[in-house]
Amino acid sequence: MVVNNIDVYLREKGVKPSYQRKRIFEYMMNNLNHPSVNDIYEALINEIPTLSKATVYNTMNLFLEHKLIEVLPIDTNEARYDVFNPKEHGHFKCDVCGNIFDVSIKINVEDISDDLAGFKVDSEIYNFRGTCKACHESGKENQAI
Incomplete structure (x- = not known):
């Protein structure tokens, strides 16, 4: 899936595109490594010092609600995420x-x-x-x- 403008894409999907949400979604699009909340947090905390794990967790739940991502039922220790792929x-x-x-x-x-x-x-x-x-x-x- 290719998204040319994350801001527009999130709005079309009903998600208000805050800076943190855009960066989290961009990370998901550019790193198809099925990350956990902790992986995303660790990858973005230096760029966004105000980012919290709670924000990442809440953003992932919002993305799930709007069917932008999905949870992988493969890891029992922690939730791992994948960009929605039809x-x-x-x-x-x-x-x-x-x-x-x-x-x-x-x-x-x-x-x-x-x-x-x-x-x-x-x-x-x-x-x-x-x-x-x-x-x-x-x-x-x-x-x-």
Whole structure:
């Protein structure tokens, strides 16, 4: 997703674009690293000394409410966020380095199971965990976090 003017985009989505909100959204757009509130706070605190974790948390909740971002149900320790992506995709969390990667999904839900016959599926969530390629190739997988 490409947003040319964050100010206009936020207004179109019903969000008042304060400086902090714009910078948080810009961070999300430019860093597709599925950050936590703490990651965002740490990345922006030097630039915005008045920023608090409460502000980041409240902003993320506002963005969720307006469907600008989504929470990833892959990490049980802390909420991780993704810029809303209408294209179906899943996530892979490396148990060694902790990174979360986007994964293209090529599954037809109707081919998965007859158990869903007659059901209307509104969304699909695919999460995978294990060792990423870099950690596997470096032999770090025996040092899982």
